[in-house]
Amino acid sequence: MQEFIAASSNSKEILNSAKLLQAVNIHALIYGETGVGKKTLAKFITPDAKVFTCYELQKDISQKVLDINKQTIIIEKIEELTNIDLLLSWIEENEIRIIATTQAKKLNQKLNDFFSITLSIPPLNQREDDLKLLTQKFSNEASKVLRTEKILPSKLMLNTNKNAHSLRKSIYFSYLFETVGEDEILMFLENYMFTNLQGENSYKDFLYLFEVPLLKAAKKKYKSQVQMAKYLGLNRITLRKKLDTHKELL
Known part of the structure; x- marks a missing residue:
């Protein structure tokens, strides 16, 4: 079972609440962005619970193929539920306890009223100590899986746009990048452009792949922009125009 890392103060509070939920039989909702650890926390609360997606659970309930009674189950992405009354009736009839996860900030009022407690997990950029531990964990993992020496933390390219999901991917990429040279970079770009070339402005459309990085x-x-302009060999007006053009990607 994966460990829910809780080194940051806000994560420690969440973990304490999760420990209380291990001892009380109430319905709980876990909210957070992709990759913050919702499913891991749900499994921490109830390790032996079966995990369902909304689609498969609703389908199984409709077809009356489930034989579950007086148990706890985990439902992922509860916001995707389309027949709330069907689920609530089945839960009541079979005395089922629900631990659900969601990425939605707002749920149907019936679902909001159903859950006794909601745990909100912040994104990794608000959990500095957790981010450090996850970075170390994924770095150790990448080194072992790829059978290579650990690389310096300063060389790790960390992407937390999708929290742990993108962080892990970016760390693995950092290790792979250590073996990549200019020839491979050019090959990757060539293959990407070959696959996606279309229209009559391809040069302009693909220029950002060079300019943004x-x-x-x-x-x-x-x-400073003064130093940037000097070492890039651009005048400051041209540099400012390029920075403005790519501001959403920078």
Whole structure:
């Protein structure tokens, strides 16, 4: 079973609440973005519970093929439920306890009223200590799986847009990138462009693939626009235009 990492203060509070839920038989909802650990926390609360998606559970209830009574189950993405009354009736008839996860900030009022408690898990960028531990964990994992020496933390490219999901992927990519040279980078770009070439403005459409990473690297390395312009060999007006053009990606 995966461990719900709780080193940050807000995560510790959530874990304490989860421990209380292990001892009380109430329905609970776990809210959070993709990759914050909702399913892991649900399994921490009730390790032996069967996990259902809304679609498969609703289908099984409708077809009356479930033989579950006086048990706890985990339902993922409860916001995708389309027949709330069917589920609530089945739960009552069979004395089922529900631990559900959701990415939706708002649920149907019947579902809101059904759950006795909601645990909200913040994204990783609000859990600094958790992020550090997860980074170490995924780095150790990548080193072992790929059979290579651990790389320096400063060389890890960390993407937390989808929390642990994107973090793990970016760390694995960091390890793979250590073996990649210019030839491989050019090959990747060529294959990507070959697959996606279309229309009459392809040069302009694909220019960001070169400019965005170069501008991001320059911002990180040189700090000021004066220094960026100097070392990129651009005048400051041209640089500002490029920064403005790509501002959503920078």
